[in-house]
Amino acid sequence: MRSFVRMGYPGIVKTWDGMICDMPVRLFIHATNVHQGGGQSLLRALLKVCPENLGLVMVLDTRMEVPEGMPGGVEIKRVRPSIMQRLQAEWWLAQNVQAQDIVLCFGNLPPLFKLRGHVTVFVQNRYLVDKVTLGNFPMKTRVRLGVERLWLSGKAINADEFAVQTLSMKTALLSSGCVVDQPVHIRPFANMPDIDPENVNRENHKRYDFIYVASGEAHKNHRRLVEAWCLLAEQGQFSSLCLTLDEEQSIELFAWIEERKLQYGLKLENVGCLPHEQVIQLYAQAHALIYPSQFESFGLPLIEARQAGLPVLAAELDYVRDVIVPEQSFDPDSPVSIARAVKRYLGVDEAPLKILDATSFLDLLMSKRS
Known part of the structure; x- marks a missing residue:
């Protein structure tokens, strides 16, 4: 030859x-x-x-x-x-x-x-x-x-x-x-769906405040997201959240989420692992995408949500800003940071700590004896 x-x-x-x-x-x-x-x-x-x-x-x-x-x-x-x-x-x-x-x-x-x-x-x-x-x-x-x-x-x-x-x-x-x-x-190659933002943004289609399109691998960070929702519930904030977990593939994670849901009265719904066509339809039912994944090679839901006209709250990581500029960002390793980003997006004020001077600190210390 x-x-x-x-x-x-x-x-x-x-x-x-x-x-x-x-x-x-x-x-x-x-x-x-x-x-x-x-x-x-x-x-x-x-x-x-x-x-x-x-x-x-x-x-x-x-x-x-x-x-x-x-x-x-x-x-x-x-x-x-x-x-x-x-x-x-x-x-x-x-x-x-x-x-x-x-x-x-x-x-x-x-x-x-x-x-x-x-x-x-x-x-x-x-x-x-x-x-x-x-x-x-x-x-x-x-x-x-x-x-x-x-x-x-x-x-x-x-x-x-x-x-x-x-x-x-x-x-x-x-x-x-x-x-x-x-x-x-x-080569930012993606299978871009045909999404009509006007259809997505119709209020009568909305069922969820937030949606997280992700499978159940550990790096997708569902636990810290749900922990953030628990913190919000303790503060009287009960935003609805839609997940797309395969229950059979994420048995332990799903059971843990269900426990937190019952304990805190969370408004969480898992619709299961859906075909891509149905995921696209799901964007029309949400007000915003939240994306706490710790790392991605691309992060396709970020692009799809943006194409659908949805606001995005996402981890402050390089892979996110490679493809979009989020409306709010957060530390994905901190449930507190995630919860604060949600509150900022919702327009809920969070007062900073009141800083004490030395006299006030001493007065509070001595008041324990009275």
Whole structure:
């Protein structure tokens, strides 16, 4: 087999002996570990806009649904979610990618083997590049993330470039030590829904004061958010809050929230894990989004809420200001800070502490004897 050297424009390659050949460019989308969540949403959006004349080869998880209306001639290779199947898919990729081809690794990980084509790795999972503990995850998830961290750091050399969605994600990737000397491009790619702000802002649609669109992982910070709601309840503030937790996936967290709800009389409602289309409809039922997550690779609900015209109260962290300017911000590690941001947004005054002079302090101390 002849080896090919990539030239400066698609479809033209030079062989080892100097001959010029016109070869069709193919796009390989390698996404064997994508089938749910934000990754699925982004991948479906990408597949929907692939042009007819593009030689598209997709290597997909068997659980990944392909959108309707895909162009003809698309080659799809299905991979079962097993270690052996995924290793075989890596070897198949190495055998089939040619020098003129473009490879998009969409599941955070570079190819296991060095490929002949141009390889872009799209990194979305911040757990793979941030120095954060995995102790809150089940053992199976900790093992998987640990292996993927090693894969990314050990095989990053097989990528020609990396793509991320935000500046803070680029900083985290560069700080991780995974990148050797490849460029890291910021590509704020999102599947933007068609939201009509006028429809969202109709008062008769509103059911909740606040909404938090998030799954139940520890970094999503539900506990401190609910603790803030408990503090507000103690002060006579009972704003309604809608959550989108999967009860079966977050059994312990859900039970803890229900205890606080009963103890403090909180106006909390969990609507469960919803399809993306229903989440978009949910924005129309809320007055504002609150977002206390401790870190994100992108924070898509921030963008969706802003597109829907909702005010946003969010953590004072880089990932937030990468994409929006919130109406109020807070320290996500402090329930007091979260509660104060809610009160500021609602226009509820909170008087500062009255500072005592030395005489007043001494008078109060001595009054205990009378």
